[in-house]
Amino acid sequence: MAIAHSSSTEKAFAPAKKSTRTAYFLLAPGILWLLVFFAFPLINLAETSTKTPAPTFETGEFVQTFRFANFFDAFAANQEQFFRSFFYALCATLLALAIAYPLAYAIAFRSGPWKNFLLVMVIAPFFTSFLLRTLAWKQILGAEGPVVSTLQFLRILPSDATITATAFSVIMGLTYNFLPFMTLPIYASLDRIDYRLLEASGDLYANGATTFRKVTLPLSMPGVVAGTLLTFIPSSGDYINAQLLGSPDNFMIGNVINSRFFRVVDYPTASSLSFILMATILVLVVIYIRRAGTDELV
């Protein structure tokens, strides 16, 4: 018994070095992977951005000339798509927020025995390919689908109008795709609220609506922030929804980047665009987080 005790006291006084060594050992493989396959490619992307076509004019051949003007050229040529991307992403985020918050609230506070089932239903879309889902929307909203027929029948829509191939359907697609990403963090935040705080609020003369405004809503903010970020960021870079549910008039910056990589082999432009997109998002996110005031995100 004396032996076991002495070894446990040894561990209690073990120098921090041992713990730190284990920590680095645990971190190393994953961090290395991220450095090599995330950080380095991004640096590489920046480097590619400043290249220009090789003197040989061979397709796919570029030389490094540090042409920073590439960024300006790329942005100028695709301003429309940039602004459109952020506009669509903003609309989708706001729409998703409007749909998701009441849903998350209902699940957290009003669902009773249905809670688990509802949560599974919220993540159910993850269980099917999102391409199939988006194609399904294309069908549902398409010219031969039920929605258009019904709306035309009710004379709300003129007989030659379509819903697909419009900004509306692209935004709708984006909203639908990222709805779980908005709902779950908000739900998690709401679920975490100590119900006794809500009782205290009632005890202090706040009725249901006031309690929501003054207690529930502020306390759910971390979830709202997380949800909006998880929706806005991927939405701004998306191109699937625009391709499937929109027309070339609705193309986003993601579409341009994709085509510059594969259709028109113009790596510097594609890289510049990617870089500008990422930089813009980072700036917006930092400003947003500062304003919203959450400390820890991960």
Place this chain on the structure above:
Amino acid sequence: MAESKKVQGDLVLEHVTKTFGDFVAVDDLSLVIPKGSFFALLGPSGCGKTTTLRMIAGLEEPSSGKIKIGDTDITTTKAYERPVNTVFQNYALFPHLTIFENVAFGLRRRGIKDVEEAVEKVLNLVELSHLKNRKPGQLSGGQQQRIALARAVVNRPALLLLDEPLGALDLKLRRQMQIELKWIQTEVGITFVHVTHDQEEAMTMADTIAVMNNGKIEQMGSPADLYENPSTVFVANFLGQSNFIEGSVTGTDGDNLVVDLKGSKIALPKSRNNAKGNVLKVGIRPEKFRLHQANEKVSGNVLSGGVITDISFFGVSTQYLVEMPWKQELMVFEQNDGGVPELEKGDPVALSWEPQFTFALDGNSN
């Protein structure tokens, strides 16, 4: 911001019952708490005291019965419409608001615009004015507790409910807060209803105590009444400790009953007898006993032939266990003031006590 009709008066509970499915938490409770008093609901976990408190607060609705303040029936009034405020067990301070805003919360909800003065006043009352811009997370437990109190008191409710508010504090702080709470109550004059399982706390602070068990009130009265003259075994054992010895009435002697206690004759004042028949459970508190060595001259009620089987030192007092000839172990507390000679395990002793401290319950009671 007019206080249109100030609801005030005694708190009255009439035949209040609360059931949760098959479980009866509060069983036909009727109670009057006088305005301005410090009232304690005392009882073990699960006795229904917290449920009763929540019904008064409006956080639960009674299954049947009425709750009134003065003449106003508040049974179905929502919590946010009642002039009742609660100090919650875990304080329930809003983590996203400053201390100032926490305290001002109730005032603002009632439409009062100028909250500065009232909030400052009550923060000074609890001596935490310097923390008004901090957030609850930055305060210690004791400080949070005082803020929770301030947040409730600032609204001048007709009734202030306290749900075991001192449970999370260490002993010294608890004692300090007990004194402070009592002082604040007298200062402010609001009716306090304090729920606790700590009998010492209830006895120190309350004007009136109601001891609850299994959803019913066992006995209600002043701390001294309940302590010196308990009417049930439960109350006798919940407040302090008691020794119960079986005996039977054999006669009377003036204002006293003569009781045969395991062969010895002792005197029991008639006023302290709660038994119906002649078979009694005679109760004597441990601190009322006096220990005497075998050959001492002793007066009062006496039980002799005991042997000390255990001695425990409590600082202020010493606890002795004395085995009597009929094989029952009696508990004796003696103050360590030099009045008792050095005793050891195995010493023969006799026990005496003043007859006026005897009380008796029905021989068949539990």
Place this chain on the structure above:
Amino acid sequence: MIRIYAAAAVFYILLPIFYTIAFSFNDADKRNIVWRGFTIQAWLNPCEPIGICEALGNSFKVGITATIAATALGTMIAFALGRYNFRGRATTNLLIFLPMATPEVVLGASLLSMFININVGAGLVPVIIAHIMFCISFVVVTVKARVASLDPKLEEAARDLYASDWETFRRVTFPLVAPGIAAAALLAFALSFDDFIITNFNSGTVNTFPEYVWTASLRGVPPQANVIGTLMFVIALVSVFAGQAISKRKQTRR
């Protein structure tokens, strides 16, 4: 009121899924857009369209490999973050957070760019590499939450009862964190299986299932794709409910 809204919202969420399931039973022409009649033909011949089952197989290959690797790497990082003190914590957190904040287009493009520059051809291997990369962050976040909620007193109690570091980990820490690791693995697999953009950038001529659907969408998605989609949905749904039932039974038995 709000409950009706919740029901409506759930209906909205499930609508495209119902459509997908329904049209797997369609007697389809080339495009499978208009309902022509009920048939189970697609279900009987799920691999008939060229390349569909190969793509599905690729998705599984990539998914399983990436899940195992990402879960292992991510769990280790989560433990390091949750249990140890070390310098560079803020940088590590940033490095974990950034991939989640980067649009897939950028991730895919940058990887492709790099692979081109070092002359590595496109194919399944770059895809697996990419998937491991973006799944690590999600695994870390999921497992870290679970590690953080673990009471350190439990491990202290184990050591007090003569368990070595390894035994403590094996008998106390790991079993308690295991549900979080399982959840992270499921999440990683779901993300990998359903990934399109990053995969599309790096896979070249090889196809995963989402890529198959994408290419098919230009000429007409066969109902067999719906069949596979339905199967995945049902399997996932059943496993989730089964998992919940099992954990509920475990709790009541104790």
